[in-house]
Amino acid sequence: MWTSAWLSGAAASDDVLDALLAWGEAHEVVAAEAEAAVGLDLPLTGDFPATPVQLLAALRSRGAGETRLVLPVPGDVRGLGGGGAFTDAAVRAGEAMLLPSLGFGLVPQMIAEGLVRWSAYKVDTSVAPEYVGLADAEHGLTDAIRDSAGALQALDVAKDRPGVRAELSAWLRARPRPQWPAGMPGRALRVLQRAEEVGAILAVAEIDEPGGALSASAAMLRADALRPLGNAVRLARYAAVNEAVRLFSEQAGNIQ
Structure with missing residues (x-):
């Protein structure tokens, strides 16, 4: 929500960072695979992680458009556009954020008390999302x-x-x-x-x-x-x- 507000000019980047504190005192960002590392200029899992500030900069420089929330569970993976590592990670987490215009997805995971890791994946976003009024x-x-x-x-x-x-x-x-x-x-x-x-x-x-x-x-x-x-x-x-x-x-x- 805050990322979309920021991309649309309705919020500042500091507002996005402050909003993240409700979910964890610290957040880090990594690429779960090489294509996501190159596409979003992120370190791979296992390397020193990036910060949300670096992720926002990548989204801005690459012209990220509308974001999309998915809340998949086994048997209902609407909006994910097929299987693969991203789908598996999103189903395990029960939530993920899609960046349709860039072809990437982000999955959050609490890896320690107060620490959330966001892992980026290359995804197929060509499938139109199911609209629910x-x-x-x-x-x-x-x-x-x-x-x-x-x-x-x-x-x-x-x-x-x-x-x-x-x-x-x-x-x-x-x-x-x-x-x-x-x-x-x-x-x-x-x-x-x-x-x-x-x-x-x-x-x-x-x-x-x-x-x-x-x-x-x-x-x-x-x-x-x-x-x-x-x-x-x-x-x-x-x-x-x-x-x-x-x-x-x-x-x-x-x-x-």
Whole structure:
């Protein structure tokens, strides 16, 4: 989000660097393969890593355009454009950033407490991304909440438990609290916030009560009931971020 705002002229490079602090105190950048090392002027994995400042300079000098978020999971790799090392790394991480105009992708990985490594890969970005509208994403969240609640009640594994509100508050407090660029589209922000709230409910619902572990079969049924909710949260984040990125890119085009 911040990279797109910076590329469109809606944010300064220092704003991008400051925003990264929500996810880790330090960030380093390496190329996972030779083509990415040459294309983005980055050191290979194992060499002394580059900094985000160097990466931003490379993106600017090479005329990087719109960025794109992908949130792949096994069985759903929309937006990745095929297999390969990048797809494998992105699925393991559950997230990645694409640079379609340059043909590269970046995968973040927490390699130590407070230290995030961004690995760059050469990727096939010729495949058009699947568009998911914000309205569809919002409706999907609502439907998934209803369906998951009904399924869990039918399984008798959605029992009230003491302290659940405190658990939700603690989970939300532990999450990074990023700032968003000026001009962040209101509807996209609303969908992101709703997805975060539902994500907290999902995280707490997946935790067994102390001393009340479910049987293996019941745990499997519960996981099946919650899976649509997790997919809806992921899709809502995907739609909200990419819609905001699209609007930032449009603004940059209008300015030019």
